[in-house]
Amino acid sequence: MDSTLSQDEVDALLKGMKDGEVAIEERAPRDDPRPYNLVGEERSVGRQFPGLEVVHDRFVRSLRKSLGTVFPGGAAIELAGVEMLRYGRFRNRIEAGASLSLFSMVPLSGNALLVIGPSLMFQLVDRMFGGQGRPPTTLEVREYSPIELQVVSRIAGVVLQDLESAWSLVAELACKFVRTEVNAAIVSIAATEDMVLAIELQCDLGAGPTRFTLAIPAGMLEPLRTRLGESQATPADADEGWTQALIEAIQEADVGLSVELGSISMSARDLLRLDIGDVVSLPTRGDDPVSVQIEGQRIMTGLAGTNRGNNAVRILSFAQET
DSSP, X not given: OOOOOOHHHHHHHHHHHHHTSSOOOOOOOOOOOOOOOSOTXXXXXXXHOTTHHHHHHHHHHHHHHHHHHHSTTOOEEEEEEEEEEEHHHHHHHSOTTOEEEEEEEETSSSEEEEEEOHHHHHHHHHHHTTOOOOOOSOOOOOOOOHHHHHHHHHHHHHHHHHHHHHHTTTOOOEEXXXXXXXXXXGOOSSOTTSEEEEEEEEEESSSOEEEEEEEEEGGGGXXXXXXXXXXXXXXXXXXXXXXXXXXXXXXXXXXXXXXXXXXXXXXXXXXXXXXXXXXXXXXXXXXXOEEEXXXXXXXXXXXXXXXXXXXXXXXXXXXXXX
């Protein structure tokens, strides 16, 4: 038996529901829809790194002033947004033909990225040579000329100088330009699944606002987490496996241990007069305690002697912490 309703039956059912002849089950009203982030790892940067807000505010104000000296008409710079997202997702957002400038933040390990879209790139070059900075209706994807690369390098230098100054509130970093690329597929500052901090800024040179972005791998910021105001992890949140591996690695590290039998000061003239066979007398006696040092740091006190025909030192005490 065919269970499909005919068109006449459907029309009759709808009419009965409208007229009240067909009972309709009442359902509880649904709650208002709530936004849900499908990418759980992409957390609020403000909650994760509270100190970044001060850094970014200083960076924007400084960059606005610096670009104003480069371009006579000035440049309006505003912070458009900051987010933490996977590098693969960030890379997919990069426009074709964008200028990709790699830079380092010594002593942090790795490289970060300055992304300037083709529209803003054309405006910067045009304004640099006295034009109005109005992008053409069509922008072709092509290799940058040597002159355009020079402009990129100069603008990147200005941006990185202000970025270095802004970060000095947190740590002394040296932001250095590395090179420029145009193919996002060959630029890798992090693994596809790794998180990056994306700082998006809005620049208006007079022809309307356009955006450029700084991308810093989250791994680069690991040494600065405490200084940026991130709360310390509780013991329940700590990675016990990583902690144990770190302890074992430290225990296996090679360190230099030395024993200072004594020291003496002499003039350079007396030092130059020394010859083979001369004896230098030390102010310590054979039974005086000696300093035992690890990597130049006094850690223990001992007594020099011999053991089984070898020079040796007996540990007497550990240095007290000051």
